[in-house]
Amino acid sequence: MPLANPITTLILSALTVLSVFATVGALKRLRHPERAFTASVRQRLIVAAIALTTLGLFIRFWLAEGGWQPVTSHRDGLLLMSFMLAGTIFFIQNRARLVGLSAFALPVLTFVLGWAICSSAWTYHPFDLPTLHPVWRGIHLAGVYLGTACCGVAAMAGGMYLYVQARLKRKHNLGGMGLLASLEALENIIIRAAILGFVLLTLGLASGVVVISEDSTSLPSGWWFTPKIVLSTLAWLVYALLMNVRYAIGFRGRRAAWLSIIGLALLLATYAVVNRLPASTAESETDPGTEAAPTVSSVYPVEGG
Amino acid sequence: MRVLFTGINHRTAPVELRECFASAGDTGSHLEAFRTRFPGCECVIVSTCNRFELYAARPLHGKPKSDDLLTFLSERFGVPMGQVASASIHREQDQAVAHLFRVCCGLDSMVLGEPQVLGQVKRAYQTAAEAAAAGPVLHKVFQHAIATAKHARTETGIDAGRVSVGSVAADLARQVFADFADKTVLGIGAGEIAKLTLRHLMGLKPHRLWLVNRTHQNAQALAEAIHLPASIGGAQPWEQRDELLAEADIVVTCTGSTEPILTPQRFKPILKRRRYRPMFVIDLAMPRDASPELGSMTNVYLYNIDDLQSVVASSLGQRGDQAQACEQHVAAAVTACMSQITHADLGQLIQKLRDKLNELGRDERERTLKKLGQHPDPQALDDALGEHTHRLINKILHLPLSQLNQHHSDAPLGFYAAAIRRLFDLDEDTGAKAGPAQAPVKPPPGVGVDGTGSGQDKPAATSP
CATH class of the missing domain: 3.30.460.30 (Glutamyl-tRNA reductase, N-terminal domain)
Known part of the structure; x- marks a missing residue:
């Protein structure tokens, strides 16, 4: 397994530390909104730096690969997600009633950056691109990664919803809620992000099924019952429900917020399962000398990095 | 005294x-x-x-x-x-x-x-x-x-x-709802504080604003007092309050009822009818109109007068100088008042x-007159003794009373x-x-009800 460029790891580590720093600042700002100005400027600079750096790294790796496919490994996907999350945070920092959302978004960004370090330094594995249909593969990767980013936004809004609701219900420290969006606005964000995420995930999963069905002979029996299929289907169902909470009695508000968080947790679990489960490696280890066949792990390249 | x-x-x-x-x-x-x-x-x-x-x-x-x-x-x-x-x-x-x-x-x-x-x-x-x-x-x-x-x-x-209860209620409503163009406000009761709060909520430009009261005329008077346009809403019959509750997103209640008029038993079917849409209930009455259990129901945000006032109080830390100046006025006035009493x-x-x-x-x-016995002019003697006694008492009292009238800090x-x-x-x-x-003592001039509210x-x- 090739080690990634140590400079990349160093840059990602620095970005992660900056993100942790910004997270602490955002959490402090949530508690003491009156100390806003300098903290706000510092936080914007950090987020802008993370967005630009991750975009720069993403483009650099894309150009280095030489092909038209921008995402050639899980690391690239995480860099793309980091850029999108940082861009989203930068946007919400300029919206008066959404500023508080950065306190919930920055921990997710920190997590994704940390994961990118792992993917770059220790678990780097390029996707088995030549064995897959390029168009379906592109749709699959774009759908899954961008869909996950949207689901991440929904989960952040869900976290903030729970926080705002807890403060409103407990009637605690209500004086400084100016940085926090209204519950209705947050529910709107959850639903809209869930709708977009659902559409993209549907594209990603459907294209994944197409890729699988192209070479169904190599599929092991009961492939549809493997953890990644079950988890990704469950996540897809959660978002299908989440986008319709306004019409489902009893699923509004708090439950919708929890659904958004559960949905993201299921997606992350899918990534984790696919990356860490021995099934894919076990199958490839059976015949290490031969070219890797398009197994379940490789036809889900996003999880197979 | x-x-x-x-x-x-x-x-x-x-x-x-x-x-x-x-x-x-x-x-x-x-x-x-x-x-x-x-x-x-x-x-x-x-x-x-x-x-x-x-x-x-x-x-x-x-x-x-x-x-x-x-x-x-x-x-x-x-x-x-x-x-x-x-x-x-x-x-x-x-x-x-x-x-x-x-x-x-x-x-x-x-x-x-x-x-x-x-x-x-x-x-x-x-x-x-x-x-x-x-x-x-x-x-x-x-x-x-x-x-x-x-x-x-x-x-x-x-x-x-100052930050008022009404403005805090409006701010909290903004924390629950983002857009008021499709929201309905319901006012139950016609208390003074409800009027102030409804005025603030009208500033949010809600879609509808209904008022109900046991005495329909009071609801109409309140609608006039807050200049409620007929296009937005108006007074409704008391009997329709459940139907209006099912439609309302913000409820302001301020009745003189001694028992809660908004109970969980009453609210559960209403919440189901409104498909558990969020509801912001502002209870300004004392005794309270809404049972505290309402606050723990799904998507119901219940605030009573204490809750609102504590929010207001927490946002007033910067007014310490004015309070200090006011305390000085009070201290001087108390000394003057107690001195007069x-x-x-x-x-x-x-x-x-x-x-x-x-x-x-x-x-x-x-006693002295009896001892002196007969006198050629008893009246003159009596007058002389009376004057003597009076002057004596005055002289005895003069020093202690003049001391009493002077202020000594110690x-x-x-x-x-x-x-x-x-x-x-x-x-x-x-x-x-x-x-x-x-x-019976008539109230002194200038202390009658002057509409301060x-x-x-x-x-x-x-x-x-």
């Missing part, structure tokens, strides 16, 4: 206990009960949703003492003595007066500097004056308090730029001392007055008897 104060307020008593005091009868009946129990004492009761305070003036060695007041409150409101004692505060003399002054200035309010409490104190004083429960001492104290509050508010600007007391005391000494002199003169006037009473056995009953029970500390019972 001694000035006493015993009471509970938002700092010392929970809302449940304040409800017990607010819901048990009207102020007039409490005053009557007090006077029956403690004849010859003066009394004013200030009852709002934030406080129940009893101000009394009694003879120096008479009743009620603090324990008597607590017993009176406990028996009158059916609250265990221990509970009343632990939740109440008791002050005497200048501290009692200072408390009233602070209340009038809004320094003791949850919303610092709020003006409504001054109107409520005025009404409480007027009620006591009409019931002849306020006598010379409390007249003086309350007139001073009202005048001081007006002066202090003007001078310090403590009530300027003490001097009024002293005038009566000096008169009693003179009467006492004159009585002694008369006895001695008669010699409190009350101490000397008490010493004179004790040494010369001058009972205080006469002064007390000339107090409130003798003749009863928003923050609204009167306990408000007709729905």
Whole structure:
């Protein structure tokens, strides 16, 4: 397994530390909104730096690969997600009633950056691109990664919803809620992000099924019952429900917020399962000398990095 | 006379206990009960949703003492003595007066500097004056308090730029809802504070604003008072309140009902009908109109008057300078007021001392006349002795009384007055008897209800 460029790891580590720093600042700002100005400027600079750096790294790796496919490994996907999350945070920092959302978004960004370090330094594995249909593969990767980013936004809004609701219900420290969006606005964000995420995930999963069905002979029996299929289907169902909470009695508000968080947790679990489960490696280890066949792990390249 | 104060307020008593005091009868009946129990004492009761305070003036060695007041409150409101004692505060003399002054200035309010409490104190004083429960001492104290509050508010600007319960309610509504163009507001009851809050909520430009009241005319009057356009809404029949609750997103309730009108049993089917859409309930009534259990229901955000006022109070930390200036006004005014009360007391005391000494002199003169026996001109002798006695008493009294009239920081006037009473056995009953029970005292000019409103500390019972 090739080690990634140590400079990349160093840059990602620095970005992660900056993100942790910004997270602490955002959490402090949530508690003491009156100390806003300098903290706000510092936080914007950090987020802008993370967005630009991750975009720069993403483009650099894309150009280095030489092909038209921008995402050639899980690391690239995480860099793309980091850029999108940082861009989203930068946007919400300029919206008066959404500023508080950065306190919930920055921990997710920190997590994704940390994961990118792992993917770059220790678990780097390029996707088995030549064995897959390029168009379906592109749709699959774009759908899954961008869909996950949207689901991440929904989960952040869900976290903030729970926080705002807890403060409103407990009637605690209500004086400084100016940085926090209204519950209705947050529910709107959850639903809209869930709708977009659902559409993209549907594209990603459907294209994944197409890729699988192209070479169904190599599929092991009961492939549809493997953890990644079950988890990704469950996540897809959660978002299908989440986008319709306004019409489902009893699923509004708090439950919708929890659904958004559960949905993201299921997606992350899918990534984790696919990356860490021995099934894919076990199958490839059976015949290490031969070219890797398009197994379940490789036809889900996003999880197979 | 001694000035006493015993009471509970938002700092010392929970809302449940304040409800017990607010819901048990009207102020007039409490005053009557007090006077029956403690004849010859003066009394004013200030009852709002934030406080129940009893101000009394009694003879120096008479009743009620603090324990008597607590017993009176406990028996009158059916609250265990221990509970009343632990939740109440008791002050005497200048501290009692200072408390009233602070209340009038809004320094003791949850919303610092709020003006409504001054109107409520005025009404409480007027009620006591009409019931002849306020006598010379409390007249003086309350007139001073009202005048001081007006002066202090003007001078310090403590009530300027304040955050009100209504504005906080509107801010909290903005925290629940993002867009009000499709929202419906429902006002239940027609209390003064509801009017102020509804005005703020109208500023959010809701889609609909309905008003219901047991007395339909009151709802119509409220709609007119807040200039509610007919295109937005208006007064609706009381019987339709459940249907309106199912439509409403924001509910402002402020009725005089002694029992909750919004209970979980009533709310559950309503929430289901509205498909569990979020609902913001603002309960401004005392006793409360909404059961506390409502707050734990799904997507229901319940705020009562205490909750709103605590939010307001937390946002007022920066007004310390104005409060400090106001405290200085209060301290100076309390000193002046107590000085006047003490001097009024002293005038009566000096008169009693003179009467006492004159009585002694008369006895001695008669005794001397008898000893002298026959005199060619008995009338001339009697006149000469009378003048002699009078001059003698005056000369004896001149030095101590002139000393009493001078202020000495190291010699409190009350101490000397008490010493004179004790040494010369001058009972205080006469002064007390000339107090409130003798003749109805008209409220002094300028203390009637002046429309200041009863928003923050609204009167306990408000007709729905």
